[in-house]
Amino acid sequence: MSNTDFAIAIEDLTVSFDGFKAIDGLNLYIDQNELRVIIGPNGAGKTTLLDLICGKTRATAGSIKFKNIELTKMAEFKRVRLGIGRKFQTPSIYENLTVFQNLEVSFPKGRSVMGALAFKCNDEVKARVQVVAEDIMLADRLDLEAGLLSHGQKQWLEIGMLLMQSPELLMLDEPIAGMSARERELTAELLQRICKGRSVIVIEHDMEFVKRIAHKVTVMHQGKILAEGPMAKVQADPNVIDVYLGH
Amino acid sequence: MNFSDLLNIGLMQGFAGLSLFAVLLLMGLGLAIIFGQMGVINMAHGEFMAIGAYTIYLGSQLTEQYAPSLMPVYFPLAVILAFCFAFAGGWLIEWSLIRHLYKRPLDTLLATWGISLAMQQCFRTFIGPKEVSPTLPDWLLGSWAPVSGLDIPRNGMFVLALTAVVTCGVLLALSKSRWGLRVRATVSNRVMANATGIDTRKTDRLTFAIGCGIAGVAGAAFTTIGSTGPTSGQLYIVDSFLVVTFGGAASLLGTVVSAFGIAQTQSLAEFFMPGSMAKMLTLTLIVVILMMRPQGLFASKVRR
Amino acid sequence: MTALRDLIKRYQLASVLVLTLLLAVVLPLTLDIFRLNLVGKYLTYAFVAVGLVMVWGYGGVLSLGQGVFFGLGGYAMAMFLKLEASDPITTKIQSTPGIPDFMDWNQLTALPLFWEPFKSLPFTLIAVIAVPTLLAWIISYAMFKRRVGGVYFAIITQAVALILTVLIIGQQGYTGGVNGMTDLKTMLGWDTRTNGAKYILYYVCVALLIGSILLCRWIQTGKAGTLLLAMRDKEDRVRFSGYDVANFRVFTFCLTAALSGIGGALFSLQVGFMSPSFVGIVPSIEMVIFAAVGGRMSLVGAVYGTLLVNAGKTFFSESFPDLWLFLMAALFIGVTMAFPMGLAGLWQDHVVPWWAKRRSEMRKDKAAAARRAAEDDASGAAPEAAAKAPRAAGTPERLGDVAGQRA
Numbered sequence: 001m002s003n004t005d006f007a008i009a010i011e012d013l014t015v016s017f018d019g020f021k022a023i024d025g026l027n028l029y030i031d032q033n034e035l036r037v038i039i040g041p042n043g044a045g046k047t048t049l050l051d052l053i054c055g056k057t058r059a060t061a062g063s064i065k066f067k068n069i070e071l072t073k074m075a076e077f078k079r080v081r082l083g084i085g086r087k088f089q090t091p092s093i094y095e096n097l098t099v100f101q102n103l104e105v106s107f108p109k110g111r112s113v114m115g116a117l118a119f120k121c122n123d124e125v126k127a128r129v130q131v132v133a134e135d136i137m138l139a140d141r142l143d144l145e146a147g148l149l150s151h152g153q154k155q156w157l158e159i160g161m162l163l164m165q166s167p168e169l170l171m172l173d174e175p176i177a178g179m180s181a182r183e184r185e186l187t188a189e190l191l192q193r194i195c196k197g198r199s200v201i202v203i204e205h206d207m208e209f210v211k212r213i214a215h216k217v218t219v220m221h222q223g224k225i226l227a228e229g230p231m232a233k234v235q236a237d238p239n240v241i242d243v244y245l246g247h
Numbered sequence: 248m249n250f251s252d253l254l255n256i257g258l259m260q261g262f263a264g265l266s267l268f269a270v271l272l273l274m275g276l277g278l279a280i281i282f283g284q285m286g287v288i289n290m291a292h293g294e295f296m297a298i299g300a301y302t303i304y305l306g307s308q309l310t311e312q313y314a315p316s317l318m319p320v321y322f323p324l325a326v327i328l329a330f331c332f333a334f335a336g337g338w339l340i341e342w343s344l345i346r347h348l349y350k351r352p353l354d355t356l357l358a359t360w361g362i363s364l365a366m367q368q369c370f371r372t373f374i375g376p377k378e379v380s381p382t383l384p385d386w387l388l389g390s391w392a393p394v395s396g397l398d399i400p401r402n403g404m405f406v407l408a409l410t411a412v413v414t415c416g417v418l419l420a421l422s423k424s425r426w427g428l429r430v431r432a433t434v435s436n437r438v439m440a441n442a443t444g445i446d447t448r449k450t451d452r453l454t455f456a457i458g459c460g461i462a463g464v465a466g467a468a469f470t471t472i473g474s475t476g477p478t479s480g481q482l483y484i485v486d487s488f489l490v491v492t493f494g495g496a497a498s499l500l501g502t503v504v505s506a507f508g509i510a511q512t513q514s515l516a517e518f519f520m521p522g523s524m525a526k527m528l529t530l531t532l533i534v535v536i537l538m539m540r541p542q543g544l545f546a547s548k549v550r551r
Numbered sequence: 552m553t554a555l556r557d558l559i560k561r562y563q564l565a566s567v568l569v570l571t572l573l574l575a576v577v578l579p580l581t582l583d584i585f586r587l588n589l590v591g592k593y594l595t596y597a598f599v600a601v602g603l604v605m606v607w608g609y610g611g612v613l614s615l616g617q618g619v620f621f622g623l624g625g626y627a628m629a630m631f632l633k634l635e636a637s638d639p640i641t642t643k644i645q646s647t648p649g650i651p652d653f654m655d656w657n658q659l660t661a662l663p664l665f666w667e668p669f670k671s672l673p674f675t676l677i678a679v680i681a682v683p684t685l686l687a688w689i690i691s692y693a694m695f696k697r698r699v700g701g702v703y704f705a706i707i708t709q710a711v712a713l714i715l716t717v718l719i720i721g722q723q724g725y726t727g728g729v730n731g732m733t734d735l736k737t738m739l740g741w742d743t744r745t746n747g748a749k750y751i752l753y754y755v756c757v758a759l760l761i762g763s764i765l766l767c768r769w770i771q772t773g774k775a776g777t778l779l780l781a782m783r784d785k786e787d788r789v790r791f792s793g794y795d796v797a798n799f800r801v802f803t804f805c806l807t808a809a810l811s812g813i814g815g816a817l818f819s820l821q822v823g824f825m826s827p828s829f830v831g832i833v834p835s836i837e838m839v840i841f842a843a844v845g846g847r848m849s850l851v852g853a854v855y856g857t858l859l860v861n862a863g864k865t866f867f868s869e870s871f872p873d874l875w876l877f878l879m880a881a882l883f884i885g886v887t888m889a890f891p892m893g894l895a896g897l898w899q900d901h902v903v904p905w906w907a908k909r910r911s912e913m914r915k916d917k918a919a920a921a922r923r924a925a926e927d928d929a930s931g932a933a934p935e936a937a938a939k940a941p942r943a944a945g946t947p948e949r950l951g952d953v954a955g956q957r958a
Contacts, residue, residue, distance in 0.1 A: 054791055075795070077793050077794055080790075080792060092785050094785055094788070095784065097781065105778060105789075105792070108793060113775065113799055116778055116799070117773060117775050119773060119774040158788075161792065347888060348888070355887075361880040361881070361882070361887075362880065364879050364880040368880070489710055492707075527714055527717045530710055534710050541697050
């Protein structure tokens with residue numbers, strides 16, 4: 001296994017479910033401070049790839065290295081503590097808690113049981129919540145129960161919960177699904193703001209949006225990588241066109 | 248004591264285990280169908296078994312009183328009735344209660360416990376607090392002795408045969424019938440099944456009722472071995488839960504294997520120690536194994 | 552003054568205070584010592600119910616084996632008391648004097664080794680908490696680390712309850728069997744059967760119960776409580792926010808086991824015996840209904856639920872024993888189908904809004920009077936303020952609801 005300067009280095013990654021290979025010998029390298037978008041038809045293995053990185057699914061074979069630390073055998077919460085944040089496809093927030101509480105709970109202090117018992121919501125926490133809430137445009141909604149937010153706002157809130165942890169790798173699964181045009185606009189700006197100083201992986205179907213935000217695009221198909229590079233190059237790739245139109 | 252005596256004792260002990268296996272399997276089968284499809288645990292399952300047992304008892308009483316000449320043939324009829332009564336009870340309870348609680352499995356557990364309490368009290372009030380046994384037809388009494396020293400009780404053989412028929416019937420129905428197809432579709436994807444025109448609510452109700460009906464048959468089988476009281480059902484409920492979880496909730500084959508394993512372990516242990524210790528040891532063993540391997544013996548790997 | 556009011560509001564001390572007044576002042580003044588002792592017995596179950604609010608209401612994990620921990624605590628205490636009651640002089644007619652009577656009946660000739668440490672009160676007091684906690688840790692660590700929850704966990708805990716009952720009944724010589732341990736009389740020479748002792752034990756029980764409620768309330772209001780709620784609804788989100796979900800569950804489960812153990816020990820002390828009928832499947836699931844009737848999210852409600860259900864049980868099983876099981880059945884079904892939040896939910900949904908409405912009507916009357924007085928200065932600001940008012944009033948009320956459900 002090679003020693004790399006990449007933020008995340010995935011080599012020969014394979015996962016099979018009862019013989020079906022959802023990810024098949026995949027190699028993927030993402031630079032530090034890079035915003036990478038992964039596209040591909042349904043069932044290409046995009047979400048499974050994120051699942052493997054954050055630990056929701058265990059790899060059958062291969063290696064995932066984050067900051068040169070092997071992840072494949074590590075417990076999920078330890079990966080998060082190393083600096084990996086993951087947003088799920090459907091917004092996953094605590095609907096019964098207020099926006100403030102949602103963000104507060106995500107603050108990376110008091111993560112052990114005893115730590116949580118001793119945890120005090122001090123000025124440092126409040127200030128951090130305020131900063132993040134402004135970033136995700138929810139500063140005026142802090143006392144609102146999160147279940148009452150609009151769908152787009154819930155997506156933002158989940159991103160905000162990840163930002164609370166200041167992750168070095170941020171993984172977003174379809175962050176603009178179900179958003180209005182205006183919200184997409186704001187989300188694109190949000191992504192450009194928050195990708196500074198960290199690496200970001202985004203899964204997205206909306207090509208206009210991808211064009212706006214991507215540094216580099218990876219196209220996945222049937223658990224493998226079909227093409228990789230800048231958007232323009234990928235779009236001209238005959239293989240890619242074949243996969244998207246030939247089906 | 249020579250070798251053939253020992254062999255005979257071993258065989259008879261093994262057969263005692265088989266009778267227990269039959270009751271556990273019949274109980275577990277009904278639970279497994281319900282739990283496998285709906286993720287619901289029916290705490291009143293034991294009482295449905297008691298319904299079956301009481302049906303046999305009442306059937307034998309009535310036949311004895313009004314039509315003694317029919318004694319040899321009443322039993323199979325009563326088994327069918329036992330299924331029907333338990334089936335009807337299950338249908339009613341699914342309709343009135345369970346269907347409102349599908350999103351809250353833990354609450355279903357509590358509500359069905361309430362049902363079980365009410366049913367127990369009904370048995371006590373209307374049939375009596377004493378344990379009862381039906382008068383069995385002659386062909387179920389006595390034992391079969393292929394060689395001297397080896398006695399295989401006939402009621403045990405009957406129970407085994409009944410279990411085999413019911414188990415095969417359920418497996419066949421699940422793999423071949425319309426109902427089975429609907430059940431399998433609903434288990435694998437409820438929303439999609441609904442969208443393709445399967446009435447999942449009706450399927451649920453039918454499944455629940457069939458599960459309860461099988462419990463009724465289990466009760467019928469049980470009466471040939473032991474006597475029935477208002478709380479008889481409760482004695483078997485934890486065992487049958489463990490049979491289902493130990494086998495792996497999604498697998499009927501697992502239920503068969505685990506019922507066999509549990510029954511044989513227990514009857515083997517009973518050979519060496521008092522019954523209560525044997526039971527404790529068996530239960531502890533299962534619980535420890537389940538702690539190590541919570542998915543049970545047979546579990547499929549599915550992408551979550 | 553406002554700091555105090557904040558404190559009261561944050562920890563919902565008002566309801567705890569009312570409960571304390573009821574238990575420590577009203578009941579002792581109105582009930583004779585026999586009835587009060589009965590209430591004291593019920594209150595020992597309330598420890599279990601309070602624990603269930605934490606682990607089931609807050610944690611979303613239903614345990615059907617809480618009787619196990621209640622029993623372990625109770626048996627630990629009972630063993631100490633039994634040893635004290637079995638001194639060589641009182642038991643001199645036995646074939647082996649100096650060992651508990653049931654051992655003698657079962658042809659035991661020496662005290663079993665595991666009984667020896669229970670001659671010491673400090674050891675016993677530690678065991679009352681440590682033994683249930685240890686067992687809870689073993690069960691919950693094995694299960695929660697493997698992400699077992701929901702119905703599976705309920706079944707396994709139920710199986711544990713069955714195992715322990717079978718063990719206790721089967722090993723008569725060591726445990727007293729189905730009769731349990733009876734004739735517990737003194738603790739360090741202090742006769743626990745006198746009226747004075749009963750009063751003292753009752754107050755000890757009340758104090759410990761209120762203490763437990765405050766401890767749980769403190770946990771609920773902190774980050775750990777928020778996390779418990781969060782992981783009940785979105786377990787994966789909590790896990791992928793860097794928390795070891797299992798550890799929090801294990802902690803809560805062990806805490807409730809410790810509380811149940813304390814309850815069991817107080818039971819042995821107050822009632823003077825301990826038997827397997829408080830350990831098995833049936834008592835364990837009954838304890839769940841105590842919490843459910845009171846409201847699975849309300850610590851204080853759990854105590855009221857315990858008191859009510861047990862008072863009902865005592866009353867009905869004396870006068871109409873046949874009716875009681877039907878009533879119990881109705882409770883199980885009614886509380887799950889119609890009132891999932893129990894008494895506390897009814898209070899929160901009906902009494903509190905009604906009170907708030909009355910108060911706001913009274914305030915409105917006052918405001919109307921004030922407005923009439925100030926009619927001369929009326930300006931365009933008034934309608935605007937009136938338009939704002941309902942919205943402003945709406946939000947805190949709804950938030951209050953959320954907070955109320957957590958209480």
